[in-house]
Amino acid sequence: MGQAEHSRDRTQSTLKGATLEWVVASVAGVIVAAMLGFLLFQAFTKADADPDPLAVVKSVTPVSNGYRMEISARNKGGGTAANIKFRAELRSEGRSVESADVTFSYLPSHSKRQGAFIFENDPRGYNVVLQAESYTAP
Structure with missing residues (x-):
């Protein structure tokens, strides 16, 4: 009887x-x-x-040679972009006062990168036009 119980336990263990x-x-x-x-x-x-x-403006801070305008660049599209050039322009009464460029080497789809423009004038006192100008396919 002990052997039969042992055999039954082994069969149940194998099934589990x-x-x-x-x-x-x-x-x-x-x-x-x-x-x-x-x-x-x-x-x-x-x-x-x-x-x-x-790109969107994150902050503006004074620095030794002017003002740093930090941006967050995003790629909302499905494709990857390389050598993305953004231009920021300070405008007053419809005329351009100052402009600066920044280039991101690589911006994968649905990603975010940080960068900054340096201006002599304080961007907070002007209308800021910020746009992507060009990119290449990687």
């Missing part, structure tokens, strides 16, 4: 182990299928997407 293996294999299969689906989705939806660079 096999069930656990199937559960783990099923979960792994679902994860692999989801990853493949995501990669295929990315490949077909982002291949022709264009970059959409834009």
Whole structure:
């Protein structure tokens, strides 16, 4: 009788182990299928997407040679941009008072980078026109 109970316990243990293996294999299969689906989705939806660079002013602080206007540059588009040139222009009564350029070497899709313009005049006293002027495909 002791041998029969021992055999039954071993059979139940084997069944539990096999069930656990199937559960783990099923979960792994679902994860692999989801990853493949995501990669295929990315490949077909982002291949022709264009970059959409834009910048916003974060702060203006006095520095030894003028004023530093810090910006946050973002790429809201699906494509990557390289050599992105932003221009900031200080305007008063419709005329340009001063301008400066900054170039970001690389801006991946849906990413953010920080940069700064240096001006002689305080940008807080003018209308600031900030725009992306150009970029290249990497």
